[in-house]
């Protein structure tokens with residue numbers, strides 16, 4: 068079979084936006100999605116709050132997904148649903164993509180470029196070493212969301228939530244609306260890990276308590292969950308004796324982190340950032356392997372779908388240029404590395420051989436602040452400072468660096484100075 | 489109907505005895521209280537087939553461990569079980585520990601363990617580059633292997649069923665009495681069985697079961713918990729051999745054990761407790777495991793940890809395995825105190841119970857029709873290209889990838905649900921097929937596995953158990969059916 072120019076893996080918001088921008092009549096492009104329909108995680112997010120940036124109106128997840136899908140429908144690009152990518156390898160400048168479906172079984176496709184937009188998965192109880200028994204009734208919040216919103220089943224009636232990630236907050240409200248008792252949300256950090264609007268709309272509005280600096284220290288239940296204990300933690304995250312609170316619950320939902328879902332592409336051996344758990348990319352969203360691009364939650368976890376769309380649009384455009392303009396990457400790169408109070412920067416590199424005028428850097432802080440300043444350095448030289456308000460680690464920050472602001476080849480750092488907590 | 493033999497406990501011990509008995513003309517039944525075989529110690533251990541270097545010479549443990557280790561090679565042929573022949577090192581860091589190596593070298597030789605020798609640090613490090621720098625010598629134990637324990641137990645039961653065994657699960661024995669040379673055995677759900685012999689292979693519950701039949705049980709079970717970390721199979725290559733520290737009074741110590749599928753287990757610690765079924769983990773326990781593993785390798789990739797768990801050893805006050813006919817009730821056979829190396833010894837325990845105890849009293853005729861062969865369910869991902877094509881032509885459900893982490897298809901899962909001893913719980917499917925055993929721990933595939941079990945067995949999804957009896961994940965439907 069004739070090789071594709073671009074294969075996009077994953078048809079969520081990211082893959083769909085990447086397809087739209089990568090599309091060109093002269094290119095053979097294929098989007099592969101393992102589910103029966105496109106849309107990805109949005110399909111189970113039946114709450115609203117999507118699209119405020121991108122469409123300037125408030126949509127539900129499925130509505131947002133639908134819009135994107137309609138925008139690519141007429142294009143005439145190939146879309147293969149109900150098909151899973153098993154792994155990807157690169158040989159002699161070509162990607163070979165092993166896929167499987169019930170129509171043809173296992174087969175291999177070839178492509179000149181690949182965009183990874185396979186989304187993320189949820190961190191589990193085992194990974195965070197939850198202590199105590201291991202009965203039924205403990206699951207990631209997104210799984211419960213799927214059971215409820217897609218399958219129409221309730222996983223329990225007395226619920227506690229560990230972790231204040233957005234999915235946990237959304238599920239606190241969702242379970243309450245479904246008639247379940249939601250007894251509280253415990254968060255290890257002294258600040259919430261979810262969007263402020265979700266804290267207000269999902270917890271405050273429903274009188275669901277949020278226990279900051281708390282974690283689950285015991286789980287009881289022989290076959291099904293019967294109860295949990297939470298404790299306050301000190302600055303080293305050790306449980307403080309005497310602070311225990313017990314709750315009788317049949318369900319413990321975990322919202323303790325999302326991780327880019329790229330394990331299936333291990334054989335490609337691209338460089339991975341220990342901070343994002345996703346690929347290390349340059350400003351063209353190209354990974355350490357030429358022709359391999361990444362975007363969306365498969366690259367780093369986003370809190371807003373609008374930013375996924377924005378990022379994927381850029382990645383798609385870059386992949387198109389890579390093929391059409393036969394762009395080669397240079398080895399003339401500048402690193403972007405986080406400094407004080409910043410957990411990661413993305414992209415991690417600028418390819419100076421590319422004629423870009425400016426680059427938008429996404430990042431997260433490690434602390435929250437009412438007011439503060441972002442300082443952008445190159446080497447020891449301060450390039451510029453930007454004021455910031457209402458900064459929380461849960462919300463991705465962005466700032467733009469212009470090419471003509473750069474003064475040399477030294478690494479670029481961003482630092483967050485807290486002015487008012 | 490009166491059975492000849494009734495075995496209580498569907499762990500590896502009961503399974504091995506059951507299979508051994510089906511080699512003879514006899515009516516045998518195996519009762520298990522859980523909803524699956526091998527849900528207790530048999531599914532929460534280190535999975536090592538020890539060489540036999542550890543037990544005291546002359547003990548039953550020594551005898552049966554060394555013989556069991558050899559029998560695993562036979563089982564690999566007959567039952568097509570996973571067996572990883574990776575060998576082991578016991579590591580020493582100083583003169584004192586080197587003396588311990590010498591002691592175990594001697595003991596291993598006395599127990600008849602082949603191939604043991606002491607290697608210097610340089611040779612050891614060439615073979616295992618991640619050994620801690622302070623290692624000074626190692627005892628090499630090349631016959632040490634690793635298996636997939638519950639699959640062995642299930643394979644033994646399936647093969648025994650092919651040869652006439654009756655296996656009944658969800659049968660918790662709670663009454664045993666003997667009249668006119670026949671035992672009556674009742675289970676909590678109201679079933680009654682009659683049998684000439686009762687064989688007690690109830691693991692950590694053995695003393696409780698024995699107490700149903702006799703007044704003065706000659707041993708007490710002192711349950712001993714062990715906790716573990718499980719690292720994802722993507723750590724494969726970090727370590728090839730099982731690593732033991734030098735043993736202490738508390739037992740074999742914290743080990744690192746590369747598993748058949750590439751995962752690494754780190755553990756177990758050793759905590760005495762009253763309960764035979766408390767398998768909870770604790771922060772303190774897991775910290776002690778970490779501390780122990782520091783004596784073995786450096787830079788342990790804990791960030792690849794996907795799970796923690798614990799198992800309970802059925803240690804007894806007797807110390808050695810307690811395998812003999814009751815002194816109080818004729819034809820009641822105790823198979824108790826089966827803690828480590830119980831997994832390694834199991835095939836030999838099966839033989840010992842039949843040949844050294846039962847055959848002394850009975851003259852059983854060989855079952856001429858006995859077929860020792862069982863084939864495992866080959867996963868799509870393990871098939872050759874031509875096998876894949878063939879399999880897909882027969883069943884296009886092999887084209888639906890359900891578990892992406894471990895690459896398990898619908899075709900694979902359906903076959904595991906349909907086995908002789910069916911995988912009919914979410915963990916039952918996981919144990920058999922590994923769907924859900926990977927990085928995301930079922931986050932992606934659990935709902936699909938649940939629907940497949942319901943579909944194949946004609947159940948409602950709310951009736952599908954997660955693990956133990958009555959552990960359904962879905963509680964109630966919120967919407968009207970479409």
Ligand SMILES: Cc1cc2nc3c(=O)[nH]c(=O)nc-3n(C[C@H](O)[C@H](O)[C@H](O)COP(=O)(O)OP(=O)(O)OC[C@H]3O[C@@H](n4cnc5c(N)ncnc54)[C@H](O)[C@@H]3O)c2cc1C
Pocket residue numbers: 076077078079080081082099100101102105106107108109112114115116117118150151152153184185186187209212233234237328331362363364365369370371372373375
């Ligand atoms: C529960 C939840 C609530 C959220 N709430 C909000 C909100 O209120 N407002 C907001 O703006 N944003 C919200 N977000 C964020 C935003 O919706 C997501 O970040 C965004 O939709 C992710 O898009 P994606 O394309 O990167 O990933 P996904 O939507 O996860 O898409 C990835 C796709 O790849 C497919 N795939 C993966 N692996 C393979 C493979 N090997 N082969 C084939 N296909 C594959 C998957 O099936 C999936 O369809 C929420 C996210 C979640 C999870």
Ligand SMILES: Cc1cc2nc3c(=O)[nH]c(=O)nc-3n(C[C@H](O)[C@H](O)[C@H](O)COP(=O)(O)OP(=O)(O)OC[C@H]3O[C@@H](n4cnc5c(N)ncnc54)[C@H](O)[C@@H]3O)c2cc1C
Pocket residue numbers: 496497498499500501502503519520521522525526527528529530531532533534535536537538659660661662689690691692693697713714715756798799800801802826827828829830831832833
């Ligand atoms: C932490 C740990 C690590 C270990 N590591 C190793 C190792 O590496 N190598 C090794 O050789 N050995 C090891 N062992 C020992 C080995 O796991 C056990 O010896 C072996 O699994 C025991 O099998 P079993 O069938 O006797 O017990 P179990 O597997 O516990 O089976 C007993 C069964 O009896 C059933 N039962 C109980 N009461 C009743 C009743 N009233 N009615 C019906 N059924 C009943 C239970 O449900 C259970 O399924 C380890 C053990 C532990 C706990």
